[in-house]
Amino acid sequence: MNPLLEVDGLSVAAPGRRGTTYPVRDVSLTVEGRGTVGVVGESGCGKSTLLRAIAGVLPRGLRAVEGTVRVDGREVDTRRPSGEVAMIFQDPMTGLNPVMTVGEHVAEVPRRRDGLGRRAAHDLAVHLLQEVGIEDAEHRVDAYPHELSGGLRQRVLIAAALSGSPRLLLCDEPTTALDVTVQARFVALLGRLVEDRGLGVLYVTHDLPLLGTMCDRIDVMYAGQVVERGSTREVLQHPAHPYTEALLAAAPRMDSRRARLVSIPGRPPVLLADTAGCRFAPRCPHAVDACDAAGPLGPGTSGHESACVRRDELEARSERGVAWR
Template sequence: MSLLTVRDLRVEFSTAAGVVTAVDGASFEIGAGETVALLGESGSGKSVTAQAVMGIVPRPAGRITGGSIEYDGRDLLAPGVAKGLRGREIAMVFQDPLSSLNPVFRVGAQIGEMFRRHRGASRREARAAALELMKRVGIPGASKRLDDYPHQFSGGMRQRVMIAMALALSPRLLIADEPTTALDVTVQAQIMDLLARLRAEEGMSLLLITHDLGVVAGVADRVVLMYAGRVVETGAVREVYEHTGHPYTAGLLGSVPVVDVSRERLIPIQGSPPDLLSLPSGCSFRPRCRYADALCAEQEPELRLLAGRPETHQAACHHPEGVRTDVVVRT
């Protein structure tokens, strides 16, 4: 049973140059206790999709113009519903903890504020709860660091503070938007391991947003690939990685370094993401695709099941049978 269901979501932004469709008909589901990775390059619509789920699409420029978002049977697009669930049922970890944390308040007070505001805890109770959360997310010497300010923490420790704040009210769905951005590879692994452990302990669902397929290879149950605001491939992580059905996915995999696989060089995707104000005709990925032909220029491919693959594996490509990758990503 799905905890979160997004159907044909469409989000637009008004700009000086015109109306930009940042999310164009995106659909996916997250089951109870499941980890889903939302993947794609910058500008593909990942973070805007998460903002729509949280009910925090920037206004007045941004607006949801179509589709539906349901959480546990409740319509998140109905007035006041998302606001009532935010923090308690659905929480979010943002990609830049330094800008998300208030620089003039001590971290213990910022974590404790969740308990004071939502559960009516006293200062002493909130402080004790904040200390337990800091210990739980692995902050060394937590009792001594309660009264430190955000700038006194490293990037990885600040992200742990953000995760502690998100977990304060025991949400059933945690959205992590680029949680390992600007962290070195060792700290990235620690943060991903932490999220996986907390998900298992809490039994919560996890939506991971990232551009790095390698980061989520051993953590996610399913992946959803987005390009130019559209979902172009989705399926179980191992299935998608080993039997890629879209050239965009193959290109992202080709850009991932793997230490125990012999390759002369990485294989980057040629070209740049399209201008959302003037998308190419047909398939949006066509100008960067080595498999493109006349059909790709005339007709936008629909997301469909791949022949001979599990029912959960879908791709929006006219020629999925021709897509090949020699890349191995450890899952």
């Protein structure tokens, strides 16, 4: 059986004055139906560009130059949106048009694409708002965005995303602007939609602890490439790439206060031409000469892949639970 989403060797090019850059370079990944996959990395690692390419909403000037995106085995055009893929964005304040009511937003796609009548669109909107857990949906359907809290707006965006009956939901940091309690309810709602509708979810964030609570598998992205991939448990408990380890060490934790956080010096590189070797090496505390010739993602133990040339040492260290240098 085909996976719900299959991205194969995708590269996105951005022509610029100083030459073409590649925000996404040779990325392959899959999402199964009824499954949630997390993509994690810093700003500028190409996560959002990857999502936009899959959704067919790349910003002007960017285009997919290599590779394919398949949904349910059928190739989709990365130059235009497809009905099977829906996307929700980071900022619920700017994602909604201030002069449209909630109901108009939610039913816009069925109205325009499927020619649904006014009455039916209204009923559909109420139904979808109820599905995403908005109480008093019959009244909220006529509200304007400014009358809603951030959490409610994010739910309205999900309802609108569901209105086209997508198979795949792409989420670009949807909870970054929300309170923790609202975030927890949002994550619970996503989990329910995955179960009830058999949705596949690709969830992008820089918040690793959050992914730990909701994803089956995690892809770690750095400088346009996937550098580590595995089950959530494997990636978070036995990171096999120094970048993943650095992201984990940078996140403050409740159980060890006052320790110094480990920040990652420098910032992700801009991807001009094809750079050989590991792109994280200039920022990596464990870099050795062999990194200059590092290859792509390779298998480690139990289907857990890493692009690090020292992945075996890293994994062995985390198994033993001792510091590694």
